[in-house]
Amino acid sequence: MSEIPGDLKFLKSHEWARVEDDGLVRVGISEHAQGLLGDLVYVELPEVGAHIDAGDGCAVVESVKAASDVYSPVSGEVVAVNETLNDAPETINEDAFGEGWIFQVKIDNKAELDDMLDPAAYAQMLEDEAH
Secondary structure, eight states: OOOOOTTOEEOTTSEEEEEOTTSOEEEEEOHHHHHHHOSEEEEEOOOTTOEEOTTOEEEEEEESSOEEEEEOSSOEEEEEEOTHHHHOTTHHHHOTTTTTOOEEEEESOGGGGGGSBOHHHHHHHHHHHHO
16 A cells, blocks of 8 residues: 555545645545546546535546545635646546645635544554455
C-alpha cells in the first residue's frame, strides 16, 4: 500500500480532505479507492458556487468497472473544481493524493474535520477491511 500523507483527514467512504494554506479544503478520493475502481474514464465534477453539506454525494467517478459517488467530507461552498479531470480522469489513478484532487470547498465549520479519520485511523480501517 502506498504511503498516506499525514496532512489528510478521511471519511470511511474513502474521500480525503486537506486544509490548504488559504483555509480552503481540497477534496479527493484515496489511493485505495481509486485502486478498487480501476482505470477511471469519467469524472462528474460538482458545480462551482454550489453549497454542499457534509455527507452529500456531490461528484461521481466512473471506471470501466463501476461508477461511484464522491461524498463531501465538509459543508461549504464549492469554490474550485479540477478541470484537468474532464480530459484526463486517469490523473486520479496516477496521483490520488496530489494532482488528482476533485474539488475545493470554502468550509462552513472547521469542527467537521474533527469527525474525520486521521491517517493512522484510516490505515487501520483499511487493514481491518482486508482481514
